[in-house]
């Protein structure tokens with residue numbers, strides 16, 4: 240029998256949100272998950288499942304029952320011919336990457352970190368970049384879901400197709416994702432070329448950049464014209480690195496944290512910091528080749544506040560120029576670098592920010608040097624205003640102030656998803672404060 244423990248304190252990775260679940264469970268099998276849901280029903284408790292706990296919001300928080308899936312982390316099946324792998328929902332992508340390496344396979348795209356769970360990354364619409372690639376959930380070809388009643392639903396394009404299109408970006412609201420089947424590709428190495436440019440050049444030639452590299456992204460350094468462009472493309476070349484020494488040794492980043500901390504007393508330093516670090520870390524061209532996941536992932540060294548909206552791709556220039564103009568007109572507002580700009584192909588996943596449109600993701604951050612909060616409210620509000628004006632949809636895991644009324648306008652399939660959720664979870668077992676704002 241599975242036993243829940245009291246007194247556990249949950250904190251997300253950035254330590255910006257947490258909760259104190261009444262009972263905390265770490266089930267090891269499907270039967271134990273069913274027991275937990277049975278107990279929750281008997282006691283009228285809500286349930287929240289947590290994967291890697293990396294969401295920079297309260298989406299995974301609960302004060303009732305929390306299920307951490309870290310003991311359900313096995314590979315269940317590998318279909319070498321189809322290059323598909325079925326894993327338990329709690330498997331971290333770090334472990335999956337290693338297992339795929341051994342089998343000559345790889346995920347075709349990945350976000351910045353892999354300490355996230357297979358069911359968790361798809362739960363919030365995690366994405367990377369590359370206009371021929373959708374968000375990570377588009378790599379999912381099947382999944383198994385345990386609903387509030389304890390029933391197990393197998394879902395794919397062929398079986399329960401409507402629930403499948405909802406569950407590929409489930410928001411933790413449909414039940415417990417037991418397993419996920421992912422379409423992989425043959426293992427590959429990526430060559431990354433990083434070079435500097437200006438915002439005007441990149442925005443004027445966006446199509447050319449998008450067509451020049453499979454995984455194109457750029458960093459804009461606010462309060463400057465500086466841009467760092469990253470082209471990442473599959474290669475047969477052996478691993479090699481001609482990178483920037485400061486960047487590789489992380490020394491630059493420790494210096495950055497210290498200077499950002501000083502800038503909390505002298506905010507006027509921030510534009511200077513952005514310029515200085517562009518010169519130190521990104522002004523010269525660098526190049527490296529490595530296994531795909533080692534190039535997709537990078538060490539996120541500092542805690543930060545973050546917003547990341549997806550806007551229609553044709554609005555990229557308009558939105559970035561509006562943000563730049565506003566910062567120039569309001570010099571008392573400071574913005575940390577980088578504004579990371581990435582791209583994703585449109586899809587048909589009901590709650591995907593890229594639903595039915597190719598999109599540009601514009602990620603803004605404010606670091607919290609040594610855990611200290613930096614004022615960012617004015618910047619946050621104006622960024623959201625601009626994103627809304629250009630028809631944006633917020634990343635589900637990151638900060639936003641949207642509620643049901645906004646989502647109804649943003650998502651043509653919102654009503655459909657809501658209907659599926661209400662049918663699968665009639666008592667609201669999987670709701671929490673975050674989801675109440677989304678649905679009520």
Ligand SMILES: Cc1cc2nc3c(=O)[nH]c(=O)nc-3n(C[C@H](O)[C@H](O)[C@H](O)COP(=O)(O)OP(=O)(O)OC[C@H]3O[C@@H](n4cnc5c(N)ncnc54)[C@H](O)[C@@H]3O)c2cc1C
Nearest residue numbers: 290291292293294350351356358359362365366411416636
């Ligand atoms: C350092 C860092 C870098 C990041 N980089 C990127 C990036 O490059 N691109 C990007 O798009 N995002 C990025 N993110 C956001 C991150 O990818 C998402 O928050 C992702 O959802 C985290 O996965 P997780 O396993 O930690 O999920 P959690 O935060 O644990 O959970 C996310 C949601 O999934 C639900 N859930 C988890 N497991 C299950 C399950 N088995 N069944 C049902 N529901 C479940 C939870 O209840 C919650 O609703 C980053 C976050 C951090 C902290």
